[in-house]
Amino acid sequence: MTQPLLEVKNLVMRFGGLMAVNHVSLDVNEGQIVSLIGPNGAGKTTVFNCISGFYKPSAGEVLFKGKPMHKLPGHLIARHGMVRTFQNIRLFKEMTLLENLLVAQHMHAERNLLKGMLNLPSYKAKEQELEDRSAEWLERVNLLEFANREAGTLAYGQQRRLEIARCMVTQPTLLMLDEPAAGLNPQETQALDQLIIELRDKYSVTLLLIEHDMKLVMGISDQIVVINQGAPLATGTPAEILGNQAVIKAYLGEE
Amino acid sequence: MVPTMNESISYFIQQVINGLTVGSTYALIAIGYTMVYGIIGMINFAHGEIYMLGTYITFIVIAGLTLLGIESLPFILIAALIISMMVAGAYGFTIERVAYRPVRSSKRLIALISAIGMSIFLQNYMRLAQGSRDLAQQSIISGSWSLGTDEISVNLAYMQLIIFVITLICMVLLTLFISRSRVGRACRACSQDAGMTNLLGINTNHMIAATFVIGAMLAAVAGVLLGLYYGVVNPMIGFIAGLKAFTAAVLGGIGSIPGAVLGGLILGTAETMTGAYFSAQYKDVVAFSLLCLILLFRPSGLLGKPEVEKI
Amino acid sequence: MTKKPLFTNLTSALFAAGLTLFLGASVMGLRLKSEGITLGVELASTQTFIELGLAGLIVFLFQLFRDRIPKLSSSATDRIAILAFLRTDKQQRLWLMLTIAALLVFPFTTGRSNIDLATLVLIYIMLAIGLNIVVGLAGLLDLGYVGFYAVGAYTYGLLYTYFGFSFWQALPVAGLFAAITGWLLGYPVLRLRGDYLAIVTLGFGEIIRLLLNNLTELTGGPNGVSSIPKPTLFGLEFSRRGDNTFHEFFGIAYDPVHRVIFLYLLALLLVMLSIYIIRRLIRMPIGRAWEALREDEIACRSLGMSPTNIKLSAFTIGATFAGFAGAFFATRQSFISPESFAFIESAIILAIVVLGGMGSQLGVVLAAIAMVLLPELAREFNEYRMLLFGLMMVLMMIWRPQGLLPAKRPHRELKTTNAEVK
Numbered sequence: 001m002t003q004p005l006l007e008v009k010n011l012v013m014r015f016g017g018l019m020a021v022n023h024v025s026l027d028v029n030e031g032q033i034v035s036l037i038g039p040n041g042a043g044k045t046t047v048f049n050c051i052s053g054f055y056k057p058s059a060g061e062v063l064f065k066g067k068p069m070h071k072l073p074g075h076l077i078a079r080h081g082m083v084r085t086f087q088n089i090r091l092f093k094e095m096t097l098l099e100n101l102l103v104a105q106h107m108h109a110e111r112n113l114l115k116g117m118l119n120l121p122s123y124k125a126k127e128q129e130l131e132d133r134s135a136e137w138l139e140r141v142n143l144l145e146f147a148n149r150e151a152g153t154l155a156y157g158q159q160r161r162l163e164i165a166r167c168m169v170t171q172p173t174l175l176m177l178d179e180p181a182a183g184l185n186p187q188e189t190q191a192l193d194q195l196i197i198e199l200r201d202k203y204s205v206t207l208l209l210i211e212h213d214m215k216l217v218m219g220i221s222d223q224i225v226v227i228n229q230g231a232p233l234a235t236g237t238p239a240e241i242l243g244n245q246a247v248i249k250a251y252l253g254e255e
Numbered sequence: 256m257v258p259t260m261n262e263s264i265s266y267f268i269q270q271v272i273n274g275l276t277v278g279s280t281y282a283l284i285a286i287g288y289t290m291v292y293g294i295i296g297m298i299n300f301a302h303g304e305i306y307m308l309g310t311y312i313t314f315i316v317i318a319g320l321t322l323l324g325i326e327s328l329p330f331i332l333i334a335a336l337i338i339s340m341m342v343a344g345a346y347g348f349t350i351e352r353v354a355y356r357p358v359r360s361s362k363r364l365i366a367l368i369s370a371i372g373m374s375i376f377l378q379n380y381m382r383l384a385q386g387s388r389d390l391a392q393q394s395i396i397s398g399s400w401s402l403g404t405d406e407i408s409v410n411l412a413y414m415q416l417i418i419f420v421i422t423l424i425c426m427v428l429l430t431l432f433i434s435r436s437r438v439g440r441a442c443r444a445c446s447q448d449a450g451m452t453n454l455l456g457i458n459t460n461h462m463i464a465a466t467f468v469i470g471a472m473l474a475a476v477a478g479v480l481l482g483l484y485y486g487v488v489n490p491m492i493g494f495i496a497g498l499k500a501f502t503a504a505v506l507g508g509i510g511s512i513p514g515a516v517l518g519g520l521i522l523g524t525a526e527t528m529t530g531a532y533f534s535a536q537y538k539d540v541v542a543f544s545l546l547c548l549i550l551l552f553r554p555s556g557l558l559g560k561p562e563v564e565k566i
Numbered sequence: 567m568t569k570k571p572l573f574t575n576l577t578s579a580l581f582a583a584g585l586t587l588f589l590g591a592s593v594m595g596l597r598l599k600s601e602g603i604t605l606g607v608e609l610a611s612t613q614t615f616i617e618l619g620l621a622g623l624i625v626f627l628f629q630l631f632r633d634r635i636p637k638l639s640s641s642a643t644d645r646i647a648i649l650a651f652l653r654t655d656k657q658q659r660l661w662l663m664l665t666i667a668a669l670l671v672f673p674f675t676t677g678r679s680n681i682d683l684a685t686l687v688l689i690y691i692m693l694a695i696g697l698n699i700v701v702g703l704a705g706l707l708d709l710g711y712v713g714f715y716a717v718g719a720y721t722y723g724l725l726y727t728y729f730g731f732s733f734w735q736a737l738p739v740a741g742l743f744a745a746i747t748g749w750l751l752g753y754p755v756l757r758l759r760g761d762y763l764a765i766v767t768l769g770f771g772e773i774i775r776l777l778l779n780n781l782t783e784l785t786g787g788p789n790g791v792s793s794i795p796k797p798t799l800f801g802l803e804f805s806r807r808g809d810n811t812f813h814e815f816f817g818i819a820y821d822p823v824h825r826v827i828f829l830y831l832l833a834l835l836l837v838m839l840s841i842y843i844i845r846r847l848i849r850m851p852i853g854r855a856w857e858a859l860r861e862d863e864i865a866c867r868s869l870g871m872s873p874t875n876i877k878l879s880a881f882t883i884g885a886t887f888a889g890f891a892g893a894f895f896a897t898r899q900s901f902i903s904p905e906s907f908a909f910i911e912s913a914i915i916l917a918i919v920v921l922g923g924m925g926s927q928l929g930v931v932l933a934a935i936a937m938v939l940l941p942e943l944a945r946e947f948n949e950y951r952m953l954l955f956g957l958m959m960v961l962m963m964i965w966r967p968q969g970l971l972p973a974k975r976p977h978r979e980l981k982t983t984n985a986e987v988k
Contacts, residue, residue, distance in 0.1 A: 052868060078870035090865035092858045096976045102851075103858040107870040109851035116850040117843065135980060147980035170869060298761045308593065315596050318607040342592040349589060357964040363760050364860075365967045367707045368920055371764070372959025375913050379953035384594040393604040494909065498769055505762070536780045543769040550762055551754040 003066055005030040005206050006174055011060035013046050020046045022230040028174065032222040033200055033207045039250060043230040044210045045087055048178055052084045053077040079107055081173035085163045085180065093152030097143055097162060100151050101134035104166045137165040157188040164195065174206045175199065181213040189216060196220055218242070261406040269409045270531045271524060276415045276484070278523020279422040283477035284500030285515035286429065287470030293446040293510040294466045295359060300370035301350050303497015304377035305343050305471045309478020310488045311385055312339040314392050328396060339475040347471025351464055381490040389489045396483060418480045425476055426516065438465055495539060502546040508559020517557060579629035586625045590618040669834055673827040681826045683942060685898060688833035689891055691934040692840055694918040695927060696887025699844060701916065702924035702973070703853065704880035705860030707764040709912055710771030714744040714885040716907035718892020720778060723791035723902050733797035733897045737890065744889025745882050752881040757874050771912055778904040790903025794896050796825060797832060804828055829898055836894060840887055841927060849977050856880050910952060917955040920962050923969020932971060
């Protein structure tokens, strides 16, 4: 079997005396959609924060393409091709949609100050390329008409889509979405469903999601990892998880 | 002449005493920074100016009472403390109301600029009100005890003792206030979660105002004490003192009151030692370098808790 | 909006007025004066009390009618209407050309003191647009900006004194040294939260001044560095006598105003160059990154941008401009001393940026002109200058944090057929 794209081994995160994440392990294989689920406060976002480098895990390993990530700062992890969205949407609200996407491509941009200052052809070409990719993704998420509007003026569901587009223009290998369906109406959730599948099939992106919308999760996930109170509870396909007594107990409480 | 061993030891102990004297007043100012930071998470840049104001008021009170023919030292001292604290409290209240409350929900940068504007305003306000020159007040409490044996002896000035005692009283009162009183409890609750406290029916605005008033009063006490100790005032003293007290607060761990005290004492001692053994001109450089070093190696300070970023 | 009846405001108005009187009287009512070795007090002048009473009355009335006073604040996007003529690129270019032409002709139409004043304005413009990168674009509050200005000025002063550097040789070195200082200072501090940066830079500005004052053997201490030479025009000196003077070369009579004009034109050139460079930077990836960082640092990190490096670039580039301005200041004054680099200068520059509009180049330029010229035109105003600057900073933050002339955004628009037209 080939090596998983992302391997999380025995991840532990302590805040003072609180064990927020307790020996969580998970594998994400290339081309899969893996969902991380669990009741509120289970530590899902903390796992995300550890994987994406915003928290330094207290113990455990995060390997991406076999390389250790858990000691790197967040921005270097992103440069390896692992990017994420945020539960409470973090757009650059006072910048336009186009600018949001241009900024996101900072690591691909021509950053040589001299070339930019002299407006050399190579610089111009690069900037045009970034702009084209931005326009392409704006179109893909149906936001092209708002390209020159400030991101803060978008409706909630549009902001979620823009955040995904902003991740995609960085050309990631692994996309991590933190509750992408939160606050969306049924039609929007369905569109998201299709978008996620298209990301995997057409753009060959691997996805790791945190999601509460069970219909969405069960419909698109290849693998599901359940955690409860920071500890791993179950791992398996949607069908396996649906039949798992421990999971049902965690969600519905003791009978 | 080379000093003897005993002389060197005496000198050293003397410097420690002098350092702790200055340090305890830094601690008083630092508490104001730390409390305000704890409750609204911003640096009150105008805090040093309150200390400066306290010193001016002290001098005005002393000169005024002398003019009226009152010469009882304890009376003058207590009057200076009470009046300075009242005036400073009123200023603290007004500053919060005018410069901070309207921008509290804005971006950090906006609040910071408003605060620095307030600081510049107060400095120049005092300059216009009382002139920009140094004003010197003859020491009203002089004399000292000689302590120790024949070999090792140090001087403890009456004024230094007064500083220690008053600082100690302030600390004890503050601790009691915060841990026992209703307002103190509400303040602590506010600094943990202002939104939640508000939902519980406590007026957060009142608590923030109370924090500013208390901080300002402590800075005024420091102003009275240092004013009497050094005997000089000008509109610029708040600037440097504020910088140092802030360093003390960061050194101890911003947000932590015991930390502010510890930081103040350490800074005061370090600074006095530099003046005694190296060069008085570099006293201020030491404070600043210390600040940079702490920020570099232990930004959460000696007693502070490391911050967890909310994502 | 419903208006509350007047009397509900009455208590708070009375309280505010009483507080004003108390605050004022406690500090201004008695005036300290030195009497030999001790201090005396005297009652302040009647005028002071009248003014205090007036202040109390104003506060009372303001609080009483505050619901009825129309709101001054406005949205972040509006620009003052006078600028309507700057709408299109073509108009902008035309006005830019006209302005530059007027600025070039200006020194030949006026007297020496006016040119001198204009040069001073240009120095402040340069400082303010440099600080604008740090504060306005990257959102980092730098309160020790004057420290880098001092580094630039002393770099030239000392390189001249010890090694005989000319202005032109020293200018790049001054920029470089200021940049290095900025980098060294920024590196440890920029990883921390913004408040720390503000206070560390504040301390840094003071330390630079203290060092310049105390390292007497190197810097001349409080006496400063004097007889710093003026710049030359391709080796031609602007002096009466010399081997290679400007007036002899061109065969015209010596006139000291030539030198003043030359300095002005030089400053103008430096300012225009700076404005151009910053204009480009704003539109480059680095400029976008500055703005993004100002808005959300965490999002930046999640997209692979290193916040420290981006902040450091803003901080260093800002410092470089201060360094250039410093070298120019040294050559203009011929004399520099630590006094010229007090905190108050940083405060003035910051006030210019705040008034003009953070991130807005045009706003900052206009604010610099206003802030330098006003005190010159109204001398009696000078005494109250810093008081008003402080007050203005507070009021601007409350009512119009985006400045009088907010930055024009966006810097780049997508021009496709589908994008909606604004």
